[in-house]
Amino acid sequence: MAAAAGAFSLREVLSAFQAAVTERREVLLGPYLRGWRGLVRFLNSLGAIFSFISKDAVAKIQIMESYCGGERREEYRTLQSMVAYELASGLVDIQRRSEHPDSGCRTVLRLHRALRWLQLFLEGLRTAQEDSKTSTICTDSYNASLAAYHPWVVRKAATVAFCALPSRNAFLEIMNVGTPEEAVVMLGDALPHISSVYGITEELYAQHKLLNLP
Numbered sequence: 782m783a784a785a786a787g788a789f790s791l792r793e794v795l796s797a798f799q800a801a802v803t804e805r806r807e808v809l810l811g812p813y814l815r816g817w818r819g820l821v822r823f824l825n826s827l828g829a830i831f832s833f834i835s836k837d838a839v840a841k842i843q844i845m846e847s848y849c850g851g852e853r854r855e856e857y858r859t860l861q862s863m864v865a866y867e868l869a870s871g872l873v874d875i876q877r878r879s880e881h882p883d884s885g886c887r888t889v890l891r892l893h894r895a896l897r898w899l900q901l902f903l904e905g906l907r908t909a910q911e912d913s914k915t916s917t918i919c920t921d922s923y924n925a926s927l928a929a930y931h932p933w934v935v936r937k938a939a940t941v942a943f944c945a946l947p948s949r950n951a952f953l954e955i956m957n958v959g960t961p962e963e964a965v966v967m968l969g970d971a972l973p974h975i976s977s978v979y980g981i982t983e984e985l986y987a988q989h990k991l992l993n994l995p
């Protein structure tokens with residue numbers, strides 16, 4: 782069944798990541814955060830068991846939105862300008878979270894690590910057998926990415942929540958993109974854009990030695 786006009790579809794959400802990359806390979810924070818907002822909306826539709834995850838994501842999105850709408854909004858237009866501004870102004874805690882616990886650099890780093898999970902998860906979903914379990918795809922993607930940064934208790938809670946995920950086909954249908962086959966095609970189109978955002982961010986952070994910010 783095709784997505785009803787105006788209905789929430791993951792297609793628009795994922796295309797926000799396409800809009801986030803400019804010709805000069807800059808990452809625009811506006812579309813990047815819109816993409817995250819849409820993902821959280823989708824996550825909320827999966828049930829209250831995921832609310833501890835969406836709350837943390839929303840808190841981080843809100844921190845970034847306040848920078849992007851604040852006095853220094855010009856500096857927060859792109860990821861590149863944000864990194865340059867915060868580093869030049871001494872606004873990033875490098876060793877320990879102290880004076881600037883919520884810098885844009887450390888906040889985006891958390892979302893960036895979660896984007897790696899998303900990349901692996903969507904690729905897993907796209908290429909898995911029809912009868913595969915979404916919970917297994919999700920757990921494998923999580924263990925290969927975000928889990929390394931989370932304490933035991935968070936890993937445990939996340940793994941329990943994943944068990945509540947619907948089957949692969951049901952999951953593809955609630956994405957509201959059309960049939961499971963159409964959703965698979967859409968994922969194939971969307972993934973290169975997510976990979977591109979991920980790759981540019983990873984390169985930028987590595988260049989400035991920001992990949993381990995506390």
Ligand SMILES: CCCCCCCCCCCCC/C=C/[C@@H](O)[C@H](COP(=O)(O)O)NC(=O)CCCCCCCCCCCCCCC
Nearest residue numbers: 791820821823824833834837838891892895898919935939
């Ligand atoms: C579809 C199932 C969704 C599973 C989501 C997988 C990610 C699991 C993340 C578990 C995070 C638990 C909450 C706590 C995290 C924080 O400790 C931790 C560190 O923050 P801190 O340094 O400020 O303390 N925060 C983080 O790592 C950021 C996590 C952000 C997670 C955003 C996840 C959004 C998921 C969107 C799902 C959409 C699925 C779409 C598929 C087509």
